[in-house]
Amino acid sequence: MDPQQLLSCISACDACAQACDVCAASCLREADAAAMARCIALDIDCAQTCRLASAAMARDSVMAALICELCASICEACAEECDRHPMDHCKRCAQACASCARECRAMVSAGHRPFQDKPTGGPYAA
Structure with missing residues (x-):
């Protein structure tokens, strides 16, 4: 994958979390x-998932692609919810979520496949 x-x-995950x-x-x-309430709950879930995805990618976790797939799905749900509201903060959040979802999906499709089998090395090896 291109660094x-x-x-x-x-960066998109960090911006989305914020x-x-x-x-x-x-x-x-x-x-x-x-x-x-639904918007707030999705905002919290999305922010936490984005932080998890950012950290997983930064440390080159074997689970990064799987986490990024989850992150993209949650970002899409949050974007959809935020887009239903007229407030500027919701519109900005919807844009950040949509951008993060695109970046996460691109990262996964660029070759970082979700974890399928047991890792062959590292701290998760049997």
Whole structure:
């Protein structure tokens, strides 16, 4: 995999996590925060998954591709939810989530396949 593509994916994950944190905090300050419960919950899930994906890629984890596939799916769900709301913080979050999902899918399709069998070396070897 191209190191620049990997760095681009890590950067997208980091930016998405930050956008999700801002969105969740902003949603909590909305007049009807209870109406934003699904958005807030997805923001939290997405931010945490993006951080996990970024860290997995940075340390070249054998699970990085699998985590990135999960990250892309959660980012897509969060983008869809955020896009339903008119607030600027939700729109910015939806954009960051969509970008992160694209980067994660590109990283996986570029050759980092999800973990299928037991690793042949490293800390997970039998």
